[in-house]
Amino acid sequence: MKLENRVAIVTGAGSGIGAASALLMAQEGAKVIVADIDAAAAKATAERIEKAGGAALAMAADVSRGADNKALVDRAVATWSRLDVFFANAGVPQWPTAVEEIDEAVFDRIMAVNVKGVWLGAKYALAVMKQQKRGVFLVTASTAAIRPRPGGSCYAASKGAVVTLTKSLALECAPYGVRVVAIAPVATETPMLATFMGKKAVDDEGMARYVATVPLGRLNQPEDLARTAVFLASDDAAMITGSCVEVDGGRCI
Template sequence: MTSQFHGKVALVTGAASGIGRASALAFAREGARVVVADIQVAGGEETAQMITSMGGEALFIKADISKAAEVEELIRQTVTHYGRLDFAHNNAAVEGIIAPTADYPEDDWDRTITTNLKGTWLCMKYEIRQMLQQGGGAIVNTASVVGLVGAPGLPAYCAAKGGVVQLTKAAAIEYAKAGIRINAVCPGSIYTPMLERLLAQPGVEASALATLPIGRIGTPEEVAGAVVWLCSAAASYVIGHLMVVDGGLVAQ
């Protein structure tokens, strides 16, 4: 445990597993009090317990980021409990099904866009309002490399993450002078429950590895390190940046 974020409060959505859990733990190691948010109660409570077990302070709040009332309540409870909100990692997302664009089911399209894009916007909406009252803060959204380059079979996910990329840029410009720094991480292939579901498809893992110059799939901790850095004082002049964490994929 260090004291870089001593006295600060961090909110992480989708923190029941994967990148969100790694991010929540990373914020705690830097001394922040952490609000763990997810729709998965067991996993979210486990993440919070992991933080308290290592000497940190955490609060789990169940929230569906696709619903405005639940997001507003999430921020209200965060501020009621801890008094402020300094950092937010908007990470919660769903991958949707794998299907080509012309065959993609409308209901799954709506669910993916609503959760990944609208949900990120809703989180930012209420986080920014709180940070404006405080005089500043830092937000990191989880976009994706497929928000920068295409991926066959994931049209809704690509569209949503591309939207997160542009949403991040727009909001970063709007609130830079208000002391709110907004950036995004763009993970590539990272071992998470979401990726594991995709890798279960025949031939997908071998295909993914073949595209990675580094020759391996990344870890959630490697993305969490980027998130924490973007929130730190070391990144004080970094605004509207898309930090790619992908083992070299988009450099090709």
């Protein structure tokens, strides 16, 4: 098992990439705090982990709030005495919109969750990891940080910001033996996908349009990212820090 006895927190773990990652981390031996703004969704993922024989705790948390991030980290340390992995994965998408038509409130919410939410996770998790002199902080960025699509200006800017945040934190944490790594998925088959496509529900036209932009000829499944997150969180990735790992079937080439 790649994460035996590790303690992990995964945000946005009620759905999609976060849920798949929490499940696989638990399968690989980690005890997992399953955090989501949607309390029922977090509970459902935690129950799936426990049903499969793993250890999990569900917590409701809005990552854009400092107190919620602090509560996650405090709970991990209080329950299991340490924190090995914090996966700052929660994020919100953007409906494709011309820049002049975007409400300021849309920009503010995307930045609050996708950027400030990651920074707040880092603020509390890295304090513990630096003291422990071990730990891995993972961030879900996006290929939008590298190769954005038209109409997604706020989202692309938010993901670009966390790629640079990752590099800055990686340098700061390297002397403590703590690693910080970003993951950049291409379009992934989760509930968020329809919004990126500008649709109420994913349909054949949307899929064909998106698949045509991925050289390997398919989109990600959440499990593609879960496997990447487990690898990056494990000692197999001991020399990887500050990187933005593209999981994109060649989209960013």
